[in-house]
Amino acid sequence: MPDEVTLSFFILDVLTIVGAAAALTLRNLVHCVLALVLAFLGLAGLFLQLDAQFIGFAQILVYVGAVAILVVFAILLTRGTESTSQSIVSPSWIVSSVIAAAVFGVLAWTIQSSMASQHPLPPQPEVTVKQIGDALMSRFALPLEVIGLLLTAALIGAVTIAMQEKQGEK
């Protein structure tokens, strides 16, 4: 049993990291989105492995289903000007990479030396979708309302921003 967990964790782990790294290093933007979908799927697998089934499937629905498609639309709508000879990274990429590596170093050192990461695995919690729905409707009702309002405002705002402002000009 532990060996299987370790192996599947390793596979999902490699899938996620390779997908994320490819998404941010490839030159072709459509390939980037495909690699991003791979990373999102790996993350959903990690969520499923952590017994958070609802979050895992919500991840697939929201990210693979909606966000990735939205990014593809944005890429196809803004295509045509990027020249292949140009560099894909900004001039200050060395400094930025050093900053990112330093952030990872600090995080990894903290995780390794922290006592909080030494917990043994507790028994598998019984979490059903019904429980999540009950909690959303009772204890977390106010945050749910706020997130609904936020999503409505964000979608109306997105449509307003992306709309052609002056019809006669174009």
Add this chain to the structure above:
Amino acid sequence: MTPLANYLLVSALLFSIGLAGALTRRNAILVLIGIELMLNAANLNFIAFWRYGQHPEALTGIMFAIFSIGVAAAEAAVGLALIISIYRHYKTTNLDQIDVMRG
């Protein structure tokens, strides 16, 4: 190495990759993708700490992840709308060529 530390390390690596992408790439859409990856790394932390915490029946980690996914979706929609709007104006999505705020 304990399983929790494994998940936290993956999450830290994912966050750093997202940060590096958001800081180095010139295309605005890829910067947005980097930010999405960082948000996802935070979600992985929420779920890992929920699973290895003392009171998983309280569902706080799951709830936080649900709301975080909602906020990330709203952010992606508004961000991509802004990028499309900027592209109409400047005919480019390269961030170093978008250097004036005057319309």
